[in-house]
Amino acid sequence: MTNSNTHNNDAELIKACQANDHEAFRLLVQRHQATAFRFAFRLACENADAEDLCQMAFIRIWNYRQKLQPEARFSTLLYTIISRLWIDTGRSKKHRALTRHVEPLNDQLASNELSPEMLSLNSDLAERIKRLSKKLPPRQLLVFTLRDLEDLSINEVVRITGISTAGVKTNLSLARRKLRERLKAITEVSL
Amino acid sequence: MKHRKWIRSIYLLRNDELSREEQRALDVHLNSCESCRAVYENIQMDWVSVMGEMSAQPELSNPDLMTHNILSKIETITAAVVQEKTTGFSLWDFMFQPRTRVTLQLATLALLAVFLVEQIQVTSSLRDLEMQLHSESYKASHARVSFLPKALKSRVIVSLKGRLEKRGLPVGKLEQFSGALEIDASQLEFQDFNKQRTRLSEKWFHGRSNPWFFKGQKQIRRQP
Numbered sequence: 223m224t225n226s227n228t229h230n231n232d233a234e235l236i237k238a239c240q241a242n243d244h245e246a247f248r249l250l251v252q253r254h255q256a257t258a259f260r261f262a263f264r265l266a267c268e269n270a271d272a273e274d275l276c277q278m279a280f281i282r283i284w285n286y287r288q289k290l291q292p293e294a295r296f297s298t299l300l301y302t303i304i305s306r307l308w309i310d311t312g313r314s315k316k317h318r319a320l321t322r323h324v325e326p327l328n329d330q331l332a333s334n335e336l337s338p339e340m341l342s343l344n345s346d347l348a349e350r351i352k353r354l355s356k357k358l359p360p361r362q363l364l365v366f367t368l369r370d371l372e373d374l375s376i377n378e379v380v381r382i383t384g385i386s387t388a389g390v391k392t393n394l395s396l397a398r399r400k401l402r403e404r405l406k407a408i409t410e411v412s413l
Numbered sequence: 414m415k416h417r418k419w420i421r422s423i424y425l426l427r428n429d430e431l432s433r434e435e436q437r438a439l440d441v442h443l444n445s446c447e448s449c450r451a452v453y454e455n456i457q458m459d460w461v462s463v464m465g466e467m468s469a470q471p472e473l474s475n476p477d478l479m480t481h482n483i484l485s486k487i488e489t490i491t492a493a494v495v496q497e498k499t500t501g502f503s504l505w506d507f508m509f510q511p512r513t514r515v516t517l518q519l520a521t522l523a524l525l526a527v528f529l530v531e532q533i534q535v536t537s538s539l540r541d542l543e544m545q546l547h548s549e550s551y552k553a554s555h556a557r558v559s560f561l562p563k564a565l566k567s568r569v570i571v572s573l574k575g576r577l578e579k580r581g582l583p584v585g586k587l588e589q590f591s592g593a594l595e596i597d598a599s600q601l602e603f604q605d606f607n608k609q610r611t612r613l614s615e616k617w618f619h620g621r622s623n624p625w626f627f628k629g630q631k632q633i634r635r636q637p
């Protein structure tokens with residue numbers, strides 16, 4: 223299915239949801255939950271929190287379905303709601319707290335006692351994200367995640383975050399500089 | 414780095430992140446400044462490593478479970494909404510509707526105003542009556558008491574008698590007045606009122622700020 227087909231189809235499904243069609247909503251969830259989870263995980267760095275954010279986002283969409291514009295991009299809506307939930311529910315602060323207590327890279331490399339969970343792809347990625355984004359304020363992490371990890375255009379990031387174009391670019395530039403410097407610092411330590 | 418003002422632009426390294434003017438200015442500077450060009454190239458290389466660290470795709474372990482959880486929550490919400498609609502009138506919700514609350518508040522204020530006006534009218538007409546009872550011209554209709562129940566009318570008379578006696582004034586006309594109100598004045602002194610009820614009715618007639626009323630009342634009761 224092409225992107226534009228998916229988009230048209232989303233509009234039809236949203237209209238069906240507005241007529242209280244649960245099956246249409248099931249299709250929307252099935253179609254977009256992987257994207258939602260991926261984004262939520264990159265922000266929350268935890269499976270349970272990411273799943274919570276996704277569920278809350280979809281339920282919020284259902285509750286406000288009558289106010290949705292079917293022609294608007296569903297993924298943009300999802301990104302917007304997850305971003306707000308991440309900030310509003312204090313999970314962005316939790317992320318900051320988590321990243322403050324990340325062990326140094328070489329300690330982790332030296333450690334042979336990794337839990338089975340740590341071995342999974344998600345927790346491995348979470349550790350890497352936490353390690354690098356240690357000094358990023360939520361706003362910079364959000365802009366960076368949307369632009370560089372989710373590969374959205376600057377305009378979409380502006381629409382989702384509600385930050386001005388210049389603000390998005392400044393946050394993005396700062397985020398990239400801090401991430402690069404952090405990676406260099408970690409690599410130098412471990413070498 | 415020497416040329417700090419170029420830092421922001423250098424990190425905006427992906428397509429379309431700089432405006433055309435910004436891009437042109439950066440290109441001109443990079444062509445003429447070796448140190449900034451070196452930084453720019455380093456960043457481009459380092460950025461590959463940063464993305465390598467962070468760009469892996471996290472996986473949703475059980476998509477079916479998530480769909481199921483979301484849909485079942487939505488079904489619960491819908492069922493609750495339907496139940497709310499079908500159960501119809503809920504007194505609790507009705508009482509907390511803004512319109513109901515405002516109406517009740519207004520009604521309470523209106524009743525309170527009526528009550529206060531009545532209090533003032535009854536008190537002042539009782540005072541008028543008391544004055545008139547020892548003057549030449551008095552009329553039972555001067556006191557707005559004819560609308561009261563018989564038992565309360567009796568209390569008015571007892572109260573007035575107490576006041577008049579306390580001040581050494583003649584009480585003869587009071588019996589005439591009792592007749593006008595269709596009360597048997599001879600029975601008045603023997604009525605045995607419930608103390609609590611007496612107090613309530615006294616408060617109704619005289620308000621709380623009438624200290625001598627109660628003294629007069631006690632004197633009447635002590636009489637054999």
Ligand SMILES: [Zn+2]
Pocket residue numbers: 416419442446447448449450
């Ligand atoms: Zn320079």
